Amino acid sequence: MTAPADTSERKPSNLLLRVISAAVMAPVAIGVAYLGGWVFAVFWVLAALAVLWEWIGLVAGRDHRLMLVSCGGAIVAAAVLAWTDHPVAAVLLIVLGALAASIFVPRTQRLWIVAGIGYAGSMMLAPIVLRGEDWTGFAAIVLLFAVVWTTDVLAYFTGRAIGGPKLMPSVSPKKTWSGAVGGTIGAIVASWAVATMFGGLNIAAIAAVAFVLSIVSQAGDLLESQVKRHFNAKDASQLIPGHGGVMDRLDGFWAAVIVAVAIGLWRGGFDEPARGLLIW
Incomplete structure (x- = not known):
């Protein structure tokens, strides 16, 4: 920090x-x-969602609620998988979420949005995996x-x-x-x-x-x-x-x-x- x-x-x-x-x-x-446990997982999910919101705001502006909801949903689902001891599946879900989001954004923003989902997703996933x-x-x-x-x-x-x-x-x-x-x-x-x-x-x-x-x-x-x-x-x-x-x-x-x-x-x-x- x-x-x-x-x-x-x-x-x-x-x-x-x-x-x-x-x-x-x-x-x-x-x-x-x-x-x-679940308290720690929820804490880092909220942190990751805040990071995702900030990143999308920097890259595409604050009016992309559908993108935020879809990408955020992938992060939440990945957190559930990580918390239930399926970290590899969680990583794959974050990757799929990033690829899906890239379809709906302009080409000039595509790599930035994909990077943002990876950034926020790893912000959630890494502490959960390490904490156990x-x-x-x-x-x-x-x-x-x-x-x-x-x-x-x-x-x-x-x-x-x-x-x-x-x-x-x-x-x-x-x-x-x-x-x-x-x-x-x-x-x-x-x-x-x-x-x-x-x-x-x-x-x-x-x-x-x-x-x-x-x-x-x-x-x-x-x-x-x-x-x-x-x-x-x-x-x-x-x-x-x-x-x-x-x-x-x-x-x-x-x-x-x-x-x-x-x-x-x-x-x-x-x-x-x-x-x-x-x-x-």
């Missing part, structure tokens, strides 16, 4: 809104992850939150305090290399705290995973900044006070959870993706 590209220009009052919103959202996200129904899944989600949130916060404040060369000025003019390094170091420290809290984890391996996920989360932030720049938008929407849209909050988490699930599936398969991510 990474900061928008122009955070260093935020006014103090807007920064206060960001802090208040984060203070509300963080406990809710952790509490939902702790509960797991056991305690290891909760630990994996907590690790992701710790890495992404710490990267976000420390990148912001380190960049403001130190400054220096820009990370990618053509995409996000205010981000710096010092902020990127500070955020990554903070994520590694946060991963050590999570590994210590849950116990039984290889701290060096978890730190290496955190290093990778921190870099990936920052890449996700830059990718979303590029999308918004392409469509001349400052924020994906104004759903979250002080933060912009749901996409603006979940861009880094989306990228990190995709890579985390890939690592987990590679090492643990669909039966134990969280153990594949955490146990080395």
